[in-house]
Amino acid sequence: MDTPWLDRPQLSSWVRLRAVLELLPGVLDAQLRRDADLTEFEYYVLSTLSETPGRALRMTELSWGTNATLPRLSHVVTRLQKRGLVERFSCPEDRRTTHVRLTDDGWEKVRQAAPGHVAIVHHHVIDVLTDEQIRQLAAISDAILARLDPSETMTATYTRYDEPPKPQTRDVK
Amino acid sequence: MDTPWLDRPQLSSWVRLRAVLELLPGVLDAQLRRDADLTEFEYYVLSTLSETPGRALRMTELSWGTNATLPRLSHVVTRLQKRGLVERFSCPEDRRTTHVRLTDDGWEKVRQAAPGHVAIVHHHVIDVLTDEQIRQLAAISDAILARLDPSETMTATYTRYDEPPKPQTRDVK
DNA sequence: CCAGCAAACTTGTCGCGACAACCATTCCCG
């Protein structure tokens, strides 16, 4: 097996990306925990629901919008439910499914947490990049996601939730 | 408090970056666990040591090179030590410090794991980007890191290990 | 020269996420 090593520019880019992957989530998470007593992931669950008409989604749809596995989401929803921020309910149409709805408390929570979170995203990402770089970053992320997530579950996030993520060939090959 | 919201291009870029942050580490981690029985972080600890003259570093220096807190690193080193991949030893010069050295087994482990890991980095990141985008990504990551890690601990990674990370104002403010 | 502070780790506890196993419902097809 001939090893395709990384040349200088590639290595340089990868090392830096890796550092971002390692450090950025922690910073965002810490801010939300401190100021809103929420995980970043919890925040995005609430946030996703808050942006949905009816403030409710099926578990599976919610998992598409938040890049989560179903088990993980289920645990998180359980915790949020215990705190009264969301509620589960089932639809008689398909009794396998569970729907999650944002409660008024959950809505209020998101309203209070959003400014701080947006501010830190601005401070650590948006503000340090030029408009040009922001466009570049979108394109780069898109390219990586296309390979990472061939079903394009993610890129559908801010568009639709109405169709399943195509043949799920999520093989790490 | 007037909230500086995200406009369309910014939001688009952030949503995609977030998805990458969420998904990419898991994919890399899964490959290493499966093929080498190593965490990605464990791999980078071993890898960092393997690239160091003498294949040894102080704990603190090692933490600079791997973006880890000292407690985390300490735990990981303990595990690696139990598996015989690294060994701790102390230097009489400053008896507070602990040094970590890659064992022959550890060296062999890294040698075996590297090709697979490099391959998946190629497949998921390098190969989907143009040379131009790789340069852009390095610049973007640099900008984010500069804010994230004002001490520039990270950018020093592939250069030097010999000086402390300047006044540690790692305030999440 | 010693008191107090800082540096360098280590250890313990807790919570979240991955994975696997499981249950319920629905779909598909002979």
Next chain:
DNA sequence: CGGGAATGGTTGTCGCGACAAGTTTGCTGG
């Protein structure tokens, strides 16, 4: 129209990382 597969979700277990003490060694100033 009945039986197996597929879909949708939940639960249990385990391991790693964050955070908060605690410990030892070195440093510095009065």
